Amino acid sequence: MRYQLRIAAFVGLMALASAAAGRAQDAPPPSPLTAGDFFDDQVLHTIRLIINPRDWQELKANFQLNTYYPCHFIWRNQVVRNVAIRSRGTGSRSGTKPGLRVDFNLFDEYQQFLGLKSVVLRNNVQDPTNLHERIGMQLFTKLGLPAPREAHTRVYVNDEYVGLYSIVESIDKVFLATRYGQENGYLYEYDYDVDDQPYRFEYKGPETSLYSPKPFKPVTHEIDPNPRPLAEMIRAIKETPRPEFVNVMSRYLDLRQLVIHTAIESFLSEIDGVLGEWGMNNYYLYRFEGTTVSTLIPWDKSEAFKGGVTRNIWRNIDDVPSWLQNVLMTRTLLVPELRGLYLDALQRCAEIAAATDEAVDHDIMDADPSGGLVGERVGWLEREIRRAYEQIREAALEDPAKPYSNEEFEEDVQRLIEFARERSAFVLNEVERSPR
Amino acid sequence: MTMKGGVIATAVLAVLAAGSPSSAQVLSFDERPTVKFGKSVRLDVTARVQGDALERSAEPVSDDGFDLARRRIGVKGAVTPYVEFEVERELGAAETWRDVFVNVRPLRAFQLRAGQFKMPFSLDQLTSATNLDFVYRSRAADMLAPGRSQGVAVHGRLVGRMFGYDVGLFRRDGESARFGTNPGAGQTGAARLTVRPFDGRRARPAGPGPTETKRRSSIRDVEFGINATSGEVAEGRYSLRGRLTSRNTFFAPVFVNGRRLRVGGDVDWQPGPFGIRAEIMRVEDQRIDQGLRGETLAPLRSDGWYISGTWAVAGRRAMKLAEASRAPAGFKGLELASRIEGLAFGSFAESEPALRNPRADHLARIDEQAWTFGVNWTLNRWARLQFNAIREQLHDAANGAPVHAASWTRVVRVQFAM
Secondary structure, three states: OHHHHHHHHHHHHHHHHHHHHHHHHHOOOOOOOOHHHHOOOOOOEEEEEEOOHHHHHHHHHOOOOOOOEEEEEEEOOEEEEEEEEEEEOOOOOOOOOOEEEEEOOOOOOOOOEOOEOEEEEEOOOOOOOOOHHHHHHHHHHHOOOOOOOEEEEEEEEOOEEEEEEEEEEOOOHHHHHHHHOOOOOEEEEEOOOOOOOOOOOOOOOOOHHHOOOOOEEEOOOOOOOOOHHHHHHHHHHHHOOHHHHHHHHOOOEOHHHHHHHHHHHHHOOOOOOOOOEOEOOOEEEEEOOOOOOEEEEEOOOOOOOOOOOOOOOOOOOOOOOHHHOOHHHHHHOOOHHHHHHHHHHHHHHHHHHHOOOHHHHOOHHHOOHHHHHOOOOOOHHHHHHHHHHHHHHHHHHHOOOOOOOHHHHHHHHHHHHHHHHHHHHHHHHHHHHOOO | OOHHHHHHHHHHHHHHHHHOOHHHEEEEEOOOEEEEEOOOEEEEEEEEEEEEEEEEOOOOOOOOEEEEEEEEEEEEEEEOOOEEEEEEEEOOOOOEEEEEEEEEEEEOOEEEEEEEEEOOOOHHHHOOHHHOOOOOOOHHHHHOOOOEEEEEEEEEEEOOOOEEEEEEEEOOOOHHHOEOOEOOEEEEEEEEEEEOOOOOOOOOOOOOOHHHHHHHHHHOOOEEEEEEEEEEEEEEOOOOOEEOOOOOEEEOOOOEEEEEEEEEEEEEEOOOOEEEEEEEEEEEEEEOOOOOOOOOEEEEEEEEEEEEEEEEOOOHHHHHHHHHOOOOOHHHHEEEEEEEEEEEEEOOOOOOOOEOOOOOOOEOOEEEEEEEEEEEEEOOOOEEEEEEEEEEEEEEOOOOOOOOOOEEEEEEEEEEEO
16 A cells, blocks of 8 residues: 555656646746846846956046046846946046946947947936936937937946946937937937037037037947038027028937927026036937938936026026027027927926826826825825935945935935925926016 | 267277387388387278169169268277277268177187177178179078177187187177067077088098199088077067068068077088079067967967079189289179079968968968079279179968969169278
């Protein structure tokens, strides 16, 4: 009997094992990782860099230089060899917590990581919350404007935790291909250094060299950047008679996109954007293939929210002397239709930020704004800030290289939440008061 | 050599000259202006101007057009039969001292040279720019051979001209290895041995005829050389680099640390109107602790070689006449030249696929191959015209590396030297 029981048990176990094996064989293979996974902001990522210790010290010591250093890049189970990193940034350059540009294809022209050629690891040293950039870009995306994807990550260098960073999608040909379905147009980075003379689309003369490579630095077609249409656009901004302004400028620029872009920055109290306090900054200009029409792409929102809750929605448009006004925006907003669009976009930003119902986010015009602004329910902007805060808090507190204290981190997050609670009401009030 | 050193050297020469009674000064101009002070002191003034007219097929580069490649002036001479000297300075934007040295020659077999001069490595590098068969030195000699440095060397010839030696110790690596912030190797030893294995043969007393005599004398000109240098390179991105004739870099320096060892061999032969030269060299740079995790990497190997040939169209004797002529020598000085050469950088390690980053264990080999076709026309003893057409192509073994198209460079050089 015992012998029979043993046989029965053995047969039963074998049956179970074969069934389990069969299920395992039937299970679909895990789906391959994508760039979407890499920029998934629902999780706090971990990136490990393996770099020669001497190189890491040298990169930090010479953080003002753009010298590349080789490294291995590790994310999840992906190990990418033959990768190059360098210090990056303008005002955010740091020898303590360097901002990093990661190039997957510098040493091997054809190497990509999840379809990406490069990525930025932003150090957020100018933003104690670490959240401005990510939240700001989310609002651009919600308004339907192409913007770089972002997520937060812990960064380890040679197994040592070096800080909390933002993973930022590069504005390059990959970005152009995924957002516009083309990559062979002319991409320029607006290149503003701290010592540069502020620029606000003033016409400086017909020579193209007055506009590129400074301040419009070619990112594609570097050898032949063809800045002629750019120079012509800037001349048209100045010289086109008012009645023809929209028609003429539409040959050069997507004016509606420009207005919405600027409205979003205005809602975000951005002090270093198109209407920045020091002239223009932090955007790319992309001229579509085979045309002279360009569009703006947002970049670096670390200075967003810093203008505060009560920053005037007409800041640097009509509240400064004419020589401090942005020539393009001033002329654009003289067009009633575009001025109306500016106010509509601001209103839309305010309503999205205050929306308490996720469904409302997608069609804000149907929502009841009062529901999101009063009562106990929390608006989208505050929800996003809280969610991101919870996600990064521990990593931020443990960040050994951040140039601010843990108390400053907590206080600034609190201020950001207050901004989220109060900005929409302020903006809606200003929109309502503004003549169209 | 610092400016100060050059000035001191020039001053010493001036004092020597001033010390001689003026009545003994004799000025002559044969090949170049020469001043003799008595029987024991001689000063030759040397000058060299080379201008290049360039055209390249590759992407537009700024040096298309006409360029004064070299403007050098100097003095050389002797004080007694036992002391020789040479001072030469490059003029223009790249103003710098070139050769500044004293050579003491108690015996032909034992001579001592001190100052700044070319380290004894590479036949092509040791050939004066005035006497090159081509507008540019071989890529190997240009990129891998050390060139000038400051040091002392003993050298001489033994058994007639059968054996030659040149052994020196230098303060640092040669100028070719020092560029930008790259210091090259530190103190470097260099040695070169040459042998003319047939030079010691005695001529047969009764030659069977002119043909046999010529064959016998030609074989006596064959010279073989071997050379090596050794020095320590500090830790850093201090390896040698690879550049095309356009000066576009195709191999940027990688991280090295440790010994830099150069070895090379060459052969030179001028049978009748023909000239044949070949040379091969390798530079091996250690990369101690240079991996991403501090591990030691496979050494960087930089290899170069060339084979060149010339043909004096009107014969060697006519060529020598042209080189000595004061008047226009017509087509006596016409020479055709061709060279094939290679220059490659890489390392071999089985630990990883071939990569192209400065800390890769397995550095993907990148190889430049070039052909040069040239016409040299020696107009007289001072003037020379050279035309070269150079075809260069890169072969990159890195994974996914692009196929590089061949590029052409056409250059005409006008040279005046005395």
